[in-house]
Amino acid sequence: xxxxxxxxxxxxxxxxxxxxxxxxxxxVEVGFRKGGIDVLGRRTRLEVxxxxxxxxxxxxxxxxxxxxxxxxxxxxxxxICLSEACITVASQMxxxxxxxxxxxxxxxxxxxxxxxxxxxxxxxxxxWSTFNSIGEQNQALLKHLLENGTFxxxxxxxxxxxxxxxxxxxxxxxxxxxxxxxxELIAKIGGWSITDPWDxxxxxxxxxxxxxxxxxxxxxxxxxxxxxxxxxxxxxxxDQSGLFLPxxxxxxxxxxxxxxxxxxxxxxxxxGTLLGGEKGSTHLQMQQILDFEKALANITVPQDQRxxxxxxxxxxxxxxxxxxxxxxxxxxYLSSSLSPLDLNDTEPVVLYAREYLQQVSDxxxxxxRSLLNNxxxxxxVQKTVASLDQRxxxxxxxxxxxxxxxxxxxxxxxxxxxxxxxxxxGFALGALFVKATFDKKSKDIAEEMIDEIRSAFKEALDxxxxxxxxxxxxxxxxxxxxxxxxxxxxxxxxxxxxxxVYDGYEVSDESFFxxxxxxxxxxxxxxxxxxxxxxxKDQYV
Numbered sequence: 001x002x003x004x005x006x007x008x009x010x011x012x013x014x015x016x017x018x019x020x021x022x023x024x025x026x027x028v029e030v031g032f033r034k035g036g037i038d039v040l041g042r043r044t045r046l047e048v049x050x051x052x053x054x055x056x057x058x059x060x061x062x063x064x065x066x067x068x069x070x071x072x073x074x075x076x077x078x079x080i081c082l083s084e085a086c087i088t089v090a091s092q093m094x095x096x097x098x099x100x101x102x103x104x105x106x107x108x109x110x111x112x113x114x115x116x117x118x119x120x121x122x123x124x125x126x127x128w129s130t131f132n133s134i135g136e137q138n139q140a141l142l143k144h145l146l147e148n149g150t151f152x153x154x155x156x157x158x159x160x161x162x163x164x165x166x167x168x169x170x171x172x173x174x175x176x177x178x179x180x181x182x183x184e185l186i187a188k189i190g191g192w193s194i195t196d197p198w199d200x201x202x203x204x205x206x207x208x209x210x211x212x213x214x215x216x217x218x219x220x221x222x223x224x225x226x227x228x229x230x231x232x233x234x235x236x237x238x239d240q241s242g243l244f245l246p247x248x249x250x251x252x253x254x255x256x257x258x259x260x261x262x263x264x265x266x267x268x269x270x271x272g273t274l275l276g277g278e279k280g281s282t283h284l285q286m287q288q289i290l291d292f293e294k295a296l297a298n299i300t301v302p303q304d305q306r307x308x309x310x311x312x313x314x315x316x317x318x319x320x321x322x323x324x325x326x327x328x329x330x331x332x333y334l335s336s337s338l339s340p341l342d343l344n345d346t347e348p349v350v351l352y353a354r355e356y357l358q359q360v361s362d363x364x365x366x367x368x369r370s371l372l373n374n375x376x377x378x379x380x381v382q383k384t385v386a387s388l389d390q391r392x393x394x395x396x397x398x399x400x401x402x403x404x405x406x407x408x409x410x411x412x413x414x415x416x417x418x419x420x421x422x423x424x425x426g427f428a429l430g431a432l433f434v435k436a437t438f439d440k441k442s443k444d445i446a447e448e449m450i451d452e453i454r455s456a457f458k459e460a461l462d463x464x465x466x467x468x469x470x471x472x473x474x475x476x477x478x479x480x481x482x483x484x485x486x487x488x489x490x491x492x493x494x495x496x497x498x499x500x501v502y503d504g505y506e507v508s509d510e511s512f513f514x515x516x517x518x519x520x521x522x523x524x525x526x527x528x529x530x531x532x533x534x535x536x537k538d539q540y541v
Contacts, residue, residue, distance in 0.1 A: 124410025138433065139418045145432050146421075155495040157428040160507040161421055167512040168387075168417035174512055175389045179275050181513040182384055186275070192377045193370055194285050195276040201369055204329055206376050208336040215520040216379040217241040219296075219328075219360050220353075222337055224527045226535040227350060228309060234530050236334065238321070240353035240360075242296045244382055246403070251297035263402035265290055270395045271381060289375050292367065299359040306352070314354045319345035324354065325361035338528040383520075387513040424519050427501055431492040443487040450486065454479050483537055 098113025121128050145151070146165045153159055167173075183195065189209050191198045210216040221241035227233050245251065250260050265286060272282035306312050321330050322345070335343045351357060364372065385392050400406060422429050458476050461467065467475070491497040505522040507515050 122410075124406050126404050126406050136415075139415055141436065142418050142429060142433060143414050145436060146418075153432075153495075155428070155431065155498050157425065157495075157498045157502045158432055160502055160505065161425040161428040161432065163507045163509040164425055164512075164515050165417050165421045166509040167507075167515050168420050169414060170509070170512065171390075171413065173510065174387070177511070177513065178389050179392075181511070182381065182388060183275055185384070185517070186377060186380070189377070189380070190373075192275075193374060194272045194282050194377075198370060198373065200373070203364075203369060203372055204332060206373055207328070208333055210376050210380045211333075212337045212339075213521040213524050214380055214383065214517065215524060216376070216383045218376045218379040219364065220357060222334070224338070224530045227315075228313060229315075232534055234533060234535055235315075236338070236347065236349045236531065238349055238351050238353075238357065240300050240356040242360075242379070243293055243300065244379075245293075248297040248300045248302065251294045260402055261290070263399050267395055267399040268378070270398075271385060271392065274391055274395070275381070285374055288371055289378050292371060292375050295363055296360070299356055299363065301353055301356055312352045312354075314351040316349055316351060317345060318343065318347045318349060321349055321351070321357075324351075325357045327361035327364035337524070338531060341528055341531060384513070384516065387516045424516075425502065427489070427492050427498060430488055431498055434488050434492065438487070446486050447484065450484055454482070 095118065096112055096115035098109050098111075098117070101109040101113055103110040115130070119128060119133065125132070146162050151162055153162075186192050186195065190200060190202055190206055207218065211218060211222065219242050221239050223237050223239075224234050225237060227235040243251070245260070245264060250264075254261050265283075268286040268290065269279065269283045272286055273279050277285075301312075316324070318330050318334065331343060331345055334347070334349075335341070385396070418429075457479055461472050461475050464472070491501075502522075504525065506518050
C-alpha cells in the first residue's frame with residue numbers, strides 16, 4: 001500500500017509502476033491515468049494544494065447555503081399567521097379581488113372588483129363600503145343582545161338602553177298614539193296657528209322652551225364646550241343655526257319649481273295637516289315659514305368663509321352680546337337654558353357668527369310675531385317627528401328621496417332603533433358590545449403599537465438636522481401630550497361609573513316619544529352642569 005500512496009502523490013514514483021496490463025492494486029486504485037498518461041502527475045504541489053482548498057471552499061459554501069435555506073424556510077413558516085382570524089381576513093381579501101383584471105391597467109378593479117360584484121348597493125343606502133358592512137354585522141349582534149329574553153344586567157344604564165330600544169321597536173304603541181304626543185306638546189308650549197287659533201305675544205317664552213329642554217335650534221345654537229383659546233376652561237358658545245335643509249345653497253338662487261324646495265314645502269304641508277291643520281291654510285303658512293328660512297339662509301355665512309377659527313372667534317360678555325343682538329333677552333335666555341346656574345351680564349360667551357347674530361336680531365325685530373312662533377314650533381316639529389307613526393315616516397321618505405335619493409323606510413326598523421339607541425345611550429350600548437365581543441388583549445396590543453409609533457416619531461426628531469433643539473423639545477412634548485383614545489373608555493365596564501353617566505335620565509319601554517323628550521331634557525341639564533367644570537379630556541365623543 002505504500003507504493004499506492006506514492007503513485008498517487010509523488011511524480012518520481014510513476015516511472016517505477018509496471019507498464020504491463022496485469023491487474024494490480026496500483027493500477028486499479030489510482031485511476032488518474034488515461035491513455036497511459038498521469039494527469040495529476042503534471043501538477044505542482046502548490047496547484048494540488050489550491051485544488052484541495054477550492055474543493056473544501058465549495059463544500060463549505062454548499063453547507064452554508066443549505067443552512068441558510070433551512071433557516072429561511074423555518075423563519076418563513078414562523079412568519080405566516082394561520083390563526084382563524086388571519087385565515088378569515090385573507091379569504092376575504094382574496095374574494096374582494098378581481099384577478100381577471102390587469103393590475104397595471106386598472107388596479108382598483110383588480111383589488112376591489114370582486115367585492116363590488118358581491119356587494120351591490122342595498123336598498124335605502126346612498127353608499128356602501130366594508131365599514132358599512134362591518135357596522136351592519138355589529139348592529140345585528142346588538143339586536144341579539146337587546147332582544148334576548150334572558151337579558152339580565154347589573155347596570156341600570158344597560159337596562160335603560162334595552163328599554164329605549166324596545167320602546168322604539170314597539171310600533172304597535174307608536175301607531176296607537178299617532179300624532180297625539182306632539183299635538184299635546186305644542187298645546188302645552190302655547191299653541192300653533194297652523195293647527196289652532198293663536199294670538200299671543202310670548203316670543204321669549206316659546207324660544208326658551210323649544211331651545212332649552214327640547215334642544216331645538218331656531219335662529220342660533222347654544223352649547224357649552226372647551227374654549228378654543230383656553231382648553232382648561234369650558235365656556236358658553238353661540239353660533240348660527242335655524243336651517244332645516246343641509247346647506248344654505250338649497251334655499252338661494254332657486255326658482256319656485258326647484259325640485260328640493262318643492263319637496264320640502266310638500267313635506268311641511270303634509271306634516272302640518274297630519275298634526276291637524278287645514279290644507280289650504282297650512283300651505284299658505286308653511287310657505288311663509290319657508291320664505292323666512294330663505295331669509296335666514298341669505299344672512300347665514302357660507303362654510304367656506306368659516307374655516308379660519310381665528311377670524312370667526314369673538315369672545316364677549318352677555319352685556320356686549322345684548323348690545324349686538326337686542327331682539328333677544330340674552331341673560332334671560334341663557335339663564336333658562338343653563339338652569340339652575342346663576343349667570344350675570346359679565347358671563348363670557350364665544351360667538352362664531354358675530355355678523356349673523358346682528359342681522360338675525362334685525363330680522364326678528366321686523367318679522368310678525370305669529371310667523372316667528374310658527375317658525376319656532378316648526379323647528380320643534382322637525383326635532384320630534386321621527387318618533388311618531390308611519391304616516392310621518394312616509395312623509396319623510398318623500399323628502400329624503402328628493403334630497404339624497406334613498407328612503408328611510410328601506411332600512412329595517414330594528415336597525416333604525418339600534419342607531420337611535422346608540423345616539424342616545426351610546427356608552428351603555430358600547431358596554432354591552434364590548435363585553436360580548438372584545439378581547440382585552442386587543443386593546444393592549446393597540447396601545448403598545450401607538451406607544452411604539454410615538455417613540456419612533458420622537459427618535460426621528462433627533463435625526464432632523466434642520467430642527468433646532470428648542471423646537472425639537474416642543475415637538476416631543478406635543479407628541480407626549482396627545483391623549484390616546486383607543487377602543488373604548490375603561491369606565492363603561494364599571495357598572496357604577498356607567499350608571500353615573502346616565503343618572504337622572506328616565507326611560508321606559510312604553511313611550512318612545514317620551515323617552516326622546518326626556519333625553520333632550522337630560523342632555524340640557526348635562527350641558528349646564530359642564531359650564532363650571534374644567535373640560536374632561538378623557539371624554540370620548
